[in-house]
Amino acid sequence: MRGRLETFLTLAVLGLFALFIAWAEGNLNPYYQRILNTAFVYVVAAVGYNLVNGIAGQFSLGPNAFMALGGYTAALLMLPLTQKQMVWFLQPLVWPFNAFSLPGHLFIVALLAAGLVAALGGLLVGYPSLRLRGDYLAIATFGFGEIIFVLANNLIPLTNGSLGIKAIPEYTNLWWSGGAAVATLLLVRNLASSSFGRAMRAIREDEVAAEAMGINIFRTKLLAFILSAFLGGIAGALLATLITTISPTLFTFTMTFNLLIIIVLGGLGSVTGSAVTALIFAFLQEGLRFLEAPTRIGPWLVPGIPGMRMVVFSLLLVFLMIFYRRGLFGRSELSWDLLLRRLPGRRQSRAPHL
Amino acid sequence: MSFQTFVQQFFNGVSLGSLYALIAIGYTMVYGILRLINFAHGDVFMVGAYLFFYLVALFHLPWYLALAGAMLLAAGVGMLIDRAAYRPVREAPRISALITAVGVAFLLENGAIVALGARPKAFPRPAVMTQVYQISGANVLGVSFWVPVLALVLLALLLLLVYRTKVGMAMRAVATDMEATRLMGVDVDRVISYTFAVGSALAAAGGIMWAFKYPQIQPLMGVYPGWKAFTAAVVGGIGSIAGATLGGFLIGMVEILFVAFFPMHSGYRDAVIFALLILFLLVRPTGILGAPLKEKV
Incomplete structure (x- = not known):
């Protein structure tokens, strides 16, 4: 009975969400559409990132690298041939990308390919660094991000170097981004409450004890990491086909930093928390633009200071860690059970699950 | 590769390597004690270079005094970072400390961009660093010779500190077993603070000598x-x-x-x-x- 009610409520919300997308796609002002699209891309990236950092408790700094892999893959697959000739004018594009480009209705193929390429990158970094206890993952993923940046700048026949790739067709709309966000949320949410999810949380709490319980630590961590890379790749592909221009500087460490703020603010280990704060963050980022714009205080004109937003965000991150470590949601999930329990007269509270 | 080129490249490698060594020591000392990757360490390196720049530009100090002054000030910065950001999260899960470290690193980088400007500044190089020496027929720039020498002097001082003083003994003790050291009546927090001071001073020296080698400084260096x-x-x-x-x-x-x-x-x-x-x-x-x-x- 309870399960059926919850399924019904979930379906109802999904229906409402679809109605909202259908309305927003036609009627919402393009500026807000753009922010909303970005917000949904952040949801995909942040929820995937939280799978490793929050649920499995392994400190990765790599999502910018995986998003870069995904973004470049999608761009290489989807850019029309005529545009490819114009973009790679210094050195020709390598085979096979110079010979074909996917038509628009195969966008889903490009998305999946982007995810797979990123997952392969995840395997490459994860395999050596996750076998070891300790913080090797952090340093290896950070290095990987820098290496992807170096490669994107230097492998001109593949990436067009620092000039980047322009005029990628804008395939991402609210249906794609919103759909990907919902799919990611459902996937990671269900995964987190599966036996695999419990294994990840056991590793987060105590690796030695988890190993003693018979969990294959390396395999579990690696799977979580690869899945997270896959989602990062999809997010990167959506971003590339949303803003239509990519260059190495789009995927610097700042991207990872933003995602880190999102998952910390939402609560490390809370999937729905990451999703909610990803939405908040995308709007906050726009809202805080005034910090960098010239402002008039009384008779004085204060010039805009570029970088001020990042100062605010880094202070926010340090303060969150010191004073509000659990974030908005802690480790709990926004669930029907939780919401229904708030209603007076409903069922008894159940034992909390981890 | 001719012998001359080899000698030149050898000195280049040694001088670059000695700079990496100076920075790496700060990382490894903090990691040995706290199991914390101090992501802000690379930015203390940048702060050191800027401190030197302003000590020379504003107070016209000779370079060796400015070097010592910048190292002292950077040591203070390191202790401040530890006190303000890392000590409050010391009892928290490890991942919190790592995230705090990333936050501090970003704060230093972007704080420097906002306060000092993102544009690179030309770095004042002392004459002795730009002089060219003839070593077995090869031309070796002063920096490539003096940077490793200075680095070795600093290393020797560090080894004296760590292996011949009481503070150094306390550092080694904390790295071996923090709890037991605390039970022996050692003020562990103070020892950690000194560790940050020493690491940061070395990083600052590294940053300044880096700027002797590549005479341009900017917030992300x-x-x-x-x-x-x-x-x-x-x-x-x-x-x-x-x-x-x-x-x-x-x-x-x-x-x-x-x-x-x-x-x-x-x-x-x-x-x-x-x-x-x-x-x-x-x-x-x-x-x-x-x-x-x-x-x-």
Whole structure:
């Protein structure tokens, strides 16, 4: 009975969400559409990132690298041939990308390919660094991000170097981004409450004890990491086909930093928390633009200071860690059970699950 | 490669390596004690260079006084970072401390961009650093010769501090067993604070000498050297001062030799260091000199 009610409520919300997308796609002002699209891309990236950092408790700094892999893959697959000739004018594009480009209705193929390429990158970094206890993952993923940046700048026949790739067709709309966000949320949410999810949380709490319980630590961590890379790749592909221009500087460490703020603010280990704060963050980022714009205080004109937003965000991150470590949601999930329990007269509270 | 070029490249590698070694020591000391990757360490390196710049530009100090002053001030910055950001999260899960460290690193980088401007500044080089020496027929720039010498002097001072003083003994004790050291009546927080001070002073010296070598400073100058120095600490064996030194020289040499042998691929020099890191993680994760870190159950 309870399960059926919850399924019904979930379906109802999904229906409402679809109605909202259908309305927003036609009627919402393009500026807000753009922010909303970005917000949904952040949801995909942040929820995937939280799978490793929050649920499995392994400190990765790599999502910018995986998003870069995904973004470049999608761009290489989807850019029309005529545009490819114009973009790679210094050195020709390598085979096979110079010979074909996917038509628009195969966008889903490009998305999946982007995810797979990123997952392969995840395997490459994860395999050596996750076998070891300790913080090797952090340093290896950070290095990987820098290496992807170096490669994107230097492998001109593949990436067009620092000039980047322009005029990628804008395939991402609210249906794609919103759909990907919902799919990611459902996937990671269900995964987190599966036996695999419990294994990840056991590793987060105590690796030695988890190993003693018979969990294959390396395999579990690696799977979580690869899945997270896959989602990062999809997010990167959506971003590339949303803003239509990519260059190495789009995927610097700042991207990872933003995602880190999102998952910390939402609560490390809370999937729905990451999703909610990803939405908040995308709007906050726009809202805080005034910090960098010239402002008039009384008779004085204060010039805009570029970088001020990042100062605010880094202070926010340090303060969150010191004073509000659990974030908005802690480790709990926004669930029907939780919401229904708030209603007076409903069922008894159940034992909390981890 | 002719003998002259080899001598020149050798000095280049040694001077770059000694800089990595100076930074890597700070990483490895903090990691040995707190198991914390101090991501802000590379940015203290940048702060040191800026401190030197302003001490020279505003107070017209001679370079050796400015070097000492900047190192002292940077030590203060390191202690402040530890007190304000790291001590409050010391009892928290490890991941919180790491995230705090990333936050502090970003704060220093962007704070410097806002306060000092993102545009690179030309760095004042003392005359002795730009002088050209003839060493067995090869032309060696002053920096390539004096930077390793200065670095070795600082290293010797560090070893004296760590192995011949009471504070150093306390540092080694805390690194071995923090709880037992606390029970022996040692003020652990103060020892950690001193560790940050020493590491930051060395990083500042590294930053200043880096700017002697590449005479331009900008707020993000510490990011790459910082990451490579941490790689050096891992390659040498994390937690070991000798390992960090060895790793630093190794990374510096590899980088210079790669560029010397494959000048057309010099854009990939960082990728080579990354490959080295992955190789070590696969083959010898404890590094050259490191003992396996004991897991405390």
